[in-house]
Amino acid sequence: MTETSNYQQHTAPDVLPADHPEVAQGKVGILLVNLGTPDGTDYRSMRRYLSQFLSDRRVIELPRLLWQPLLQAVILSRRPQRSGEAYEKIWNHEQNESPLRTITRRQAEEIAQCFTGNEETAPEVLVDWAMRYGTPSIEDRFMHLNESGCRRILVFPLYPQYSAATTASACDTVYRTMMRLRWQPSLRTAPPYHDEPAYIAALGASIREHLAQRSQWPERILVSFHGLPRENLDKGDPYHCHCQKTARLLSSYMSEHLGNDCPPLQIVFQSRFGPKEWLQPYADVTTADLARQGTKRLAIISPGFAADCVETLEELNIGLRETFLENGGEDFTYIPCLNDSQAHIDMLTGLLRRELAGWI
Numbered sequence: 267m268t269e270t271s272n273y274q275q276h277t278a279p280d281v282l283p284a285d286h287p288e289v290a291q292g293k294v295g296i297l298l299v300n301l302g303t304p305d306g307t308d309y310r311s312m313r314r315y316l317s318q319f320l321s322d323r324r325v326i327e328l329p330r331l332l333w334q335p336l337l338q339a340v341i342l343s344r345r346p347q348r349s350g351e352a353y354e355k356i357w358n359h360e361q362n363e364s365p366l367r368t369i370t371r372r373q374a375e376e377i378a379q380c381f382t383g384n385e386e387t388a389p390e391v392l393v394d395w396a397m398r399y400g401t402p403s404i405e406d407r408f409m410h411l412n413e414s415g416c417r418r419i420l421v422f423p424l425y426p427q428y429s430a431a432t433t434a435s436a437c438d439t440v441y442r443t444m445m446r447l448r449w450q451p452s453l454r455t456a457p458p459y460h461d462e463p464a465y466i467a468a469l470g471a472s473i474r475e476h477l478a479q480r481s482q483w484p485e486r487i488l489v490s491f492h493g494l495p496r497e498n499l500d501k502g503d504p505y506h507c508h509c510q511k512t513a514r515l516l517s518s519y520m521s522e523h524l525g526n527d528c529p530p531l532q533i534v535f536q537s538r539f540g541p542k543e544w545l546q547p548y549a550d551v552t553t554a555d556l557a558r559q560g561t562k563r564l565a566i567i568s569p570g571f572a573a574d575c576v577e578t579l580e581e582l583n584i585g586l587r588e589t590f591l592e593n594g595g596e597d598f599t600y601i602p603c604l605n606d607s608q609a610h611i612d613m614l615t616g617l618l619r620r621e622l623a624g625w626i
């Protein structure tokens with residue numbers, strides 16, 4: 267008897283009495299989780315989204331009594347309008363949703379295909395996706411997997427670099443959801459993958475392919491990560507180290523493949539929020555300085571985002587481009603996120619298979 271049929275034998279439901287509620291079981295679930303997104307660009311949708319996001323104690327680590335009045339009365343009176351305008355510039359009007367939601371759904375669909383129609387994959391693997399803020403929620407999709415008979419669930423936060431503000435917050439929500447269940451599924455959460463060779467290779471290949479289509483090479487490549495308050499690093503968050511390691515490995519990969527032709531790579535941090543110091547060097551300051559000091563051709567990649575979103579499409583490809591050109595730069599090129607490229611789907615499927623070892 268093969269291992270697969272043994273497994274099925276042990277997980278097949280017993281013969282149930284006629285009045286017993288139906289029990290769905292025996293499947294494995296994968297839940298991909300990304301950050302979140304508003305349902306629309308209007309003031310109310312933006313306010314609802316930002317209120318949920320910025321009320322998360324993993325994101326803003328201030329005492330509730332101090333933060334909530336400031337958030338509700340000051341920040342949420344102006345920011346929804348401003349952020350809504352940014353989302354409007356990059357909104358997917360065809361499907362009336364943000365690019366992050368469109369791309370995350372496609373990623374899940376394509377990964378699901380890799381796990382179906384494959385005789386070797388037993389038991390059945392269900393792939394779903396969720397957002398930490400907004401919809402579809404983690405609670406909703408996790409419960410759906412559970413009710414569909416997934417007795418084993420792998421949660422995969424789509425954040426290559428771990429931070430408490432992102433990865434831990436997504437996992438917290440899963441654990442809170444588990445607390446509501448009498449019969450909990452077995453749970454695994456995937457580790458960060460900032461230094462996985464397959465991830466670095468996929469990023470490196472995407473840079474090479476992008477630059478190969480251009481007539482002239484950039485003088486420099488900025489490797490931009492979403493920022494974090496500087497004090498989070500001092501409190502022990504590994505995010506900064508993970509970003510540095512990704513950038514270092516990517517730089518080595520590029521030098522190995524391009525030798526002396528490789529433009530230098532430089533790490534920067536984008537998307538500052540609030541008055542505190544955030545991780546440095548800042549993307550906007552560095553870009554303006556480079557342009558003023560004579561850099562004419564600049565490329566930028568943002569490896570911390572598994573999918574293009576407002577932070578890349580608006581802040582970098584529109585906002586940072588303007589900063590560069592206004593300060594004397596001439597050629598700015600944005601290298602898209604790995605999104606649902608075949609290389610990305612293959613890389614993610616490889617990591618998922620590894621994390622599912624013993625389950626499939």
Ligand SMILES: C=CC1=C(C)c2cc3[nH]c(cc4nc(cc5[nH]c(cc1n2)c(C)c5CCC(=O)O)C(CCC(=O)O)=C4C)c(C)c3C=C
Nearest residue numbers: 301302303325349364366429431492494539570575576577
């Ligand atoms: C990839 C890692 C991310 C980290 C780390 C992160 C930390 C972080 N973010 C904010 C505040 C905002 N972020 C916003 C958007 C946003 N952030 C990430 C990822 C990380 N955030 C993504 C993928 C997105 C885009 C979502 C989309 O729908 O496209 C926003 C909303 C947009 C805006 O108003 O500017 C805010 C606000 C903080 C405070 C923080 C760490 C403490």
Ligand SMILES: [Fe+2]
Nearest residue numbers: 301492537577
């Ligand atoms: Fe963010």
Ligand SMILES: [Fe+2]
Nearest residue numbers: 537576577581
């Ligand atoms: Fe931003």
